[in-house]
Amino acid sequence: MSPSKNSPRPFACQFPGCSSSYQRKEHLNRHEAQHTGVLASVCSLCNRTFSRNDSLRRHIRQDHSISEQHSARSALACRACRLAKTRCQGGVPCLQCRTKGQECTFDTTASTTSRSPSDERVFAATVDTAVLMEDRTAQTKHYVDLYFEHFHPHWPILHRATFSIPDEPPLLLQAVLMIGLWVSEKPSARQAAVDLHQKLGLWIREQRVQWENLIPRKENGEEGPVSICPIATYQGILLYLIFSLIQESSTRSLSLKLTLSSSDYEILSVLVQVCRRNHVFYYPGMLERYQDVDSMACIWIGVEEMGRLGLAMYKVSSLCRAGKLEDTEDRLLQLSDLRFPVPDSRSLWDAKSDMELSQLLQLEAGRERLAASDMANWISVCGKALESGSERWWL
Numbered sequence: 001m002s003p004s005k006n007s008p009r010p011f012a013c014q015f016p017g018c019s020s021s022y023q024r025k026e027h028l029n030r031h032e033a034q035h036t037g038v039l040a041s042v043c044s045l046c047n048r049t050f051s052r053n054d055s056l057r058r059h060i061r062q063d064h065s066i067s068e069q070h071s072a073r074s075a076l077a078c079r080a081c082r083l084a085k086t087r088c089q090g091g092v093p094c095l096q097c098r099t100k101g102q103e104c105t106f107d108t109t110a111s112t113t114s115r116s117p118s119d120e121r122v123f124a125a126t127v128d129t130a131v132l133m134e135d136r137t138a139q140t141k142h143y144v145d146l147y148f149e150h151f152h153p154h155w156p157i158l159h160r161a162t163f164s165i166p167d168e169p170p171l172l173l174q175a176v177l178m179i180g181l182w183v184s185e186k187p188s189a190r191q192a193a194v195d196l197h198q199k200l201g202l203w204i205r206e207q208r209v210q211w212e213n214l215i216p217r218k219e220n221g222e223e224g225p226v227s228i229c230p231i232a233t234y235q236g237i238l239l240y241l242i243f244s245l246i247q248e249s250s251t252r253s254l255s256l257k258l259t260l261s262s263s264d265y266e267i268l269s270v271l272v273q274v275c276r277r278n279h280v281f282y283y284p285g286m287l288e289r290y291q292d293v294d295s296m297a298c299i300w301i302g303v304e305e306m307g308r309l310g311l312a313m314y315k316v317s318s319l320c321r322a323g324k325l326e327d328t329e330d331r332l333l334q335l336s337d338l339r340f341p342v343p344d345s346r347s348l349w350d351a352k353s354d355m356e357l358s359q360l361l362q363l364e365a366g367r368e369r370l371a372a373s374d375m376a377n378w379i380s381v382c383g384k385a386l387e388s389g390s391e392r393w394w395l
Contacts, residue, residue, distance in 0.1 A: 078104050140165060143180030143189075144173075150183040155242060157235055157312050159301050161352055171236035174200060179243060194247070200240050204267060211237070212270055234275060235309060241268055241316055260320045268320075272313060272332045281310045283340040283378065297357045300344075307343045311379075314338060338379040 009021035011028040022028045080097055097104035148160050158176070165173065174196060181193035204211075211233050245258045260268065279285025286306045290299040310333075317332040343349070348364070351357035375381065 143177050147176045147180040151179050169232050172232045175236040175239035257321045297354045307340050336380045341377050
């Protein structure tokens with residue numbers, strides 16, 4: 001129910017001479033930033049306030065990791081949370097341990113009766129210690145670097161400059177590690193990648209109800225429902241599917257399409273449907289997620305990675321077929337579904353810092369460019385021309 005205008009406003013501005021008061025702490029923080037000159041960035045989904053734009057961008061991108069934290073919690077709590085009898089949100093380290101700066105460990109001798117194959121152990125244990133050896137942090141960074149060095153040039157889905165190992169949700173980080181292990185070309189690392197791929201696939205299938213559903217959220221009843229779509233989760237699922245294709249690269253049909261197992265093809269089909277419902281392929285929907293963000297760099301990165309996710313998903317759907325099914329002209333995702341402009345140049349996407357990106361964006365602003373908001377410049381318009389009744393075997 002929407003609060004009335006006469007409802008008490010317990011959060012009063014402490015700035016001398018100002019009598020403003022608000023019903024929510026987040027609104028007060030935003031107001032006080034006008035007095036102090038410190039710009040507060042506000043999340044349009046939950047109204048939380050952030051002092052750093054990169055923190056806000058990561059928060060919006062992950063959307064509280066809804067699909068992962070809810071499923072990761074109940075199966076296995078860390079030792080500290082269990083002793084303190086507090087809710088463990090999962091992850092390594094979990095939110096509580098990370099906040100307190102304490103070690104986050106899981107008892108290996110705990111009863112197995114409450115565990116399932118899809119619990120947080122899939123993510124809690126990174127990869128085989130024989131591969132990561134003693135210094136897990138350094139080795140994790142090593143394999144993440146290998147991902148960006150070898151895989152990223154072909155699939156520029158993630159934004160390297162803002163990818164943060166401690167802050168990424170477990171599914172996405174494990175998917176990146178999996179590919180990093182594979183491209184290292186070490187036999188033991190490749191076997192670890194295959195094992196990790198199987199675990200991720202198990203989690204994705206068993207937790208499908210979590211990431212498949214569209215979850216609406218309302219803000220004070222003043223606006224319509226805003227969908228929560230965790231882009232980082234979708235990125236992790238797509239990387240899992242790409243690795244499935246890499247593994248099956250020797251299995252091709254006469255059309256030279258790669259083969260996905262029936263279960264993986266179903267995951268791809270559901271992922272495409274979910275992204276359609278969440279307007280991930282729709283430019284106004286992309287912008288809506290960042291409507292209250294003031295940083296141009298933050299907005300650009302968020303919108304750009306959604307466009308790159310959509311194009312990568314289109315590429316995967318074009319490359320593969322399901323199991324032993326005969327090839328068909330029907331594709332899960334069409335060019336005409338991509339209602340957004342072509343992503344910007346790779347030089348912008350690979351900028352090494354927010355400052356460098358901001359400078360490059362300022363240079364781009366001075367050049368003549370196609371208007372992104374003009375539907376005539378969207379990929380979907382070109383797609384309709386290419387897909388309108390003509391032969392498409394060459395696409």
